[in-house]
Amino acid sequence: MPEPADDEVKTVFERHRKELLRYACRFVPADEAEDVLQDVFIALLKHKRSGAIRSAEQLAWLYRACHNRAIDYLRRKKRLIGEERLALLAAPTQEKKVTWPEIRALVYELSAQLDRNGSGSLLLHLLEEGTPRHEIARLLKISERTLRRKVARLFRFLEQELLRRGITGING
Secondary structure, X not given: OOOHHHHHHXXXXXXXXXXXXXXXXXXXXXXXXXXXXXXXXHHHHHHHHHOOOOHHHXXXXXXXXXXXXXXXXXXXXXXXHHHHHHHHHHOXXXXXXXXXXXXXXXXXXXXXXXXXXXXXXXXXXXXXHOOOHHHHHHHHOOOHHHHHHHHHHHHHHHHHHHHHXXXXXXXX
């Protein structure tokens, strides 16, 4: 038999689903926003059943939970992507040992060869410094979409060049 909290959450879900989905899409792709929203409403149901959230504060709670779940998703995805890239470099397949300072210098040298104006090195530096993407796009006078393509091209180029030089692993 459903609890009163279940009916209330169902009503809230039906009433606010579309606006929360649009809000989640600000942070994550639409297909992932559905997953984020599902997690949020499951959490709401648990909180309502335990009495940890009152009706007066539930809309604010929903937006905050939606924001937090979307950010958690992005962090997990970023960590996984970073781990995949590190995995490509972390498994040495040859006897030659390459230290991080050597590989870093080589990566910067290679990034300068990405295009004629040498903006690859600047792009790599800005990424390494953690400069926000909208700021990088503004500095390079390109759109954020072009920036995403340029970053992908830079990483593909660096991977290919490192593999071509036989560098597949990094040691401290």
